[in-house]
Amino acid sequence: MTPTEQRVCDFALQYPEKVIHFTISELSKAAGVSDATVTRLCQSVGYHGYPEFRVLLARDLANPQQMNSGELRVTDAADDIRDKLIAASVQSISDTRYTLDVEALCGSAACIARAGRIDVYGIGGSACVAQDICHKFLRLGIAIVAYSDVDLMSISSAMLSSRDLAIGVSHTGRTESVVDAIRRAKTGGAKTIALTHNPLSPLAKSSDLVLQYAARPTAFSNDSLSGRLSQLVIADLLYTLIAFSSFDRSAQLIDQANALANKRRLR
Structure with a gap:
């Protein structure tokens, strides 16, 4: 040193x-x-x-021993594997308390609430998180679309303007198509948000706001798996902050969405 x-x-x-x-x-x-x-x-x-x-x-x-207590071994029984994997996921969510910047979280919620149009980009495992974000915000009456197709991401990001917002979801922050889409959206004047584990990644450096979460790897399961749960928790936090910012309107919209969903459920 x-x-x-x-x-x-x-x-x-x-x-x-x-x-x-x-x-x-x-x-x-x-x-x-x-x-x-x-x-x-x-x-x-x-x-x-x-x-x-x-x-x-x-x-x-x-807990000084916590780093080693959750390591998986080939001799572990099924209940040991269950307990260790669940513990790793819970720990990742708990650690996200410290990595997630509250100012960035509140700033992101405010940007989402006032954006004219929102694009969310995610590839592979991050695509399901992008879809979850889209599903949540649609319930609040927000104009949002999730993209996982590279060509559609390129086209849509080029259409964004200063009234709009782009959200990039990438665990590593190095997914080329997602980073390119965020950079293209920013060039057009759109506000940009990164949801990533790596605050020093190209995605984070290309974004106006960074929502960083924690993740913990285990054997046969890289840290992106536990990180996905942290991503979903952050999506829930954003959803709740936005809903509470206009409580009466949000409650009405959510009730309408729930009523429509109930009509399609079997008794």
């Missing part, structure tokens, strides 16, 4: 309980370094950035 990076490490090891509550600027000031030094250190030791470092530090302080 460089001398300045070592100062950050020394401070974190000496005052871990303080660091978990510090913003990156507060930590850099306390350690006498720049924000860039903190970010560079976190990346050099294997984290995506400072938010992930802070989350895992908080988790280790709460």
